[in-house]
Amino acid sequence: MTRIALGVQFDGSAFSGWQSQTHGRTVQDELERALCEFARTPVNTIVAGRTDTGVHGLGQVVHFDTDLERTDASWIRGTNAFLPKSIAVQWAKPMPDEFHARFSAFERTYYYVLYVNPVRSPMLDGRVGWSHAPLDVDAMRAAAVHLIGEHDFSAFRSSQCQAKTPVKQMYAIDVRKQGDFVHFRFRANAFLHHMVRNLMGCLVYVGRGRHPAQWLADVLASGDRDCAAPTFMPDGLYLAQVGYPEQFAVPAPQTGSVPWSTIWTELAPN
Template identity: 55%
Template sequence: MAGRIALGLEYDGRLFCGWQTQPGGCAVQDALEAALAEVHGAPVSTIVAGRTDAGVHALNQVVHFDAVNDRPESAWLRGTNALLPPGVAVVWAKQVSEEFNARYAALERAYRYVLLNHPVRPALLAGKVGWVHAPLDQANMVEAAAHLLGEHDFSAFRAAECQAKSPVRQLRELNVVRHGDFFVLEFRANAFLHHQVRNMVGALVWVGLGRRSPAWVKEVLESRDRSQAAATFAADGLYLSAVRYDPKWGLPATVDRSGWAFAGAAGIMPSF
């Protein structure tokens, strides 16, 4: 396949310094482009649906690149995976129209935050879940989350280094579900600002701990002042869980391969 190729990826964010290429070659993009270039026999430049930070994982990341040399789909899939380091894998590969753009054609993005609420820190799931040792009040977190739904100026939940032209985003879904000792927070929006999800998680945790009232979240949102909000929460439990596109592009359906770790705990996928 020559032309524009779309790929679905999953990766363990602990093993990389984020998505975006770095001089030291420590990013997911560096590893992927090096493997693709070897399969392709020429340099490859990828465009991604969502640039994740260091420590943030992906269940369904989407990228595209332009190939000038013909390769079968199996080469982009199995050939690339044979050359990738542990912790990142191509899940699917598909030739797409040259009009497709992994970033700009995305209609919605979804993130999942998995939080262990238990007195003892995680061991087997270290780096894969966030952790709060004191009990959380789910009802108060749900009430607080409702204030964030809709289209707002999310400046109070935006990192100082965020490069987005506008702080306005439309948060279409925010679920706070408890499964035993796990809280699973599902976020769905047209797009997200830098650190927006982690900053919202931090605020909801403060409410869950009783440090602030649910109404405080609305006050912070309306203040548009980052200094009024909670600290940015750990990246450990954050997953880019899905990216939605118009069916006309013919991309494979979103698949949750987190399996034993989170599929049973979360019980849901984004309602795309």
Template identity: 55%
Template sequence: MRLALGIRYNGQAYDGWQSQPSGRTVQDKLEAALTKFTAQPIRTLCAGRTDAGVHALMQVVHFDTTARREPFSWMRGTNRFLPDDIAVQWAHPVPDEFHCRASALARRYVYVLSQSPVRPSLDSGRVGWSMHPLDGDAMRAAAALLVGQHDFSSFRASACQARSPVKDLRRIEITRIGNGERCRWHFEFEADAFLHHMIRNLMGSLLRVGRGDERPEWISQVLAARSRDAAAPTFSADGLYFMGPLYDAKWGLPDEATLQAGRAPYDGPP
């Protein structure tokens, strides 16, 4: 049978999602837990690889197994063998033609940023930080120039293995929570797919506009340049969360993973 799992994790302690010889990845921990639970080797595929320090609110994986368990048993049994900062949120049997990556219709991320004259402490590693006040209207004007189907080479890491730099960036929503010099910003991104480091590179450039170092129109110049050198440096991974992929309702996955159900609200750190 083929099974899909929804996974949530804090990425601070890990070298990203993808398995590495060090064993310090989310995939390594998940597969070890599944192997212990089923007493058979389990290999997983994920909807979107996350880098070191990046978190996930709903990573989706699938795998094939001969083990038979009830969905709640997959969740509870696997969580028994996982570290405290990784947890299976749901389990659902799916048809053999379901593929967590290829079947996804969209992917979503949120970047959580603390604007404060003092660096984060209790939430260190879970939020990005700007000591400078940010202009929300300027950042939204810049973000509007990024929405649509574009060549995002200027925001692509040199190690990116994507076949094409052209992506359909469908939505960017920028929300401020709180007033004064201390507040939170949420930057939500939705696209058909993302390039390696794309969001962190977009964040670096949006914040350059927000600080007043560049005008919003500068973003169009960066986009047109199709050169990584034209954009701002890659921003910190600390506040980046994979909100998860969205699928057609025909797969029967939970509402938060289906496109027709709408967008699940961000429910990360306060």
């Protein structure tokens, strides 16, 4: 029995999130169907992190166990032959038995791309978030500082969240402006259901001047979801990278496949 890890990219616009469901088309369903077609046997995958409806993946990682012997290139080409255009395996690699796509990960990085313009762009539909009102980037940066460190993030947690604890370690939040776009990077040991989208809703409120930067600290301390802003749109959210111990030598995601890769490369963890 061999453990195989895959790096997967996907456009989540047309999917009801990652996790397989009784109703709704999901990325997991499509990937496992393609693996089954290629391997001619059912394949069950374990994922690094579940993504919501409409959320995209640049550096998603899964693993599965199989008795089949195939080259890395064969797993890539063979699986991709049965996948829709919106999903593609980027790399495949045999892993030791102790590797686990979810439990071996010590860090997750999400990016959010926000288009700031009075008029929405149909060319960016589904790929970026949108704010018709201008945003104060410095105020959003000041607000984000209050979230760094280990905190109870209950105020930014979905009522459907199944995490055992709301306490997470936020390593960094970067906010950078580039033309009509504002780019956000969130790095943490793990995230709660809807956590990044709920944080984005609050940061946008601050950016629009509805609340001062200190307000985000007050929301965090309250532990009350009702004190925070509404959940922001999923369109601009990307699971960018999952961090693993060096011993597993997990390949870096191919972020160059997106038009705004330059700013993302600059924001990549050292």
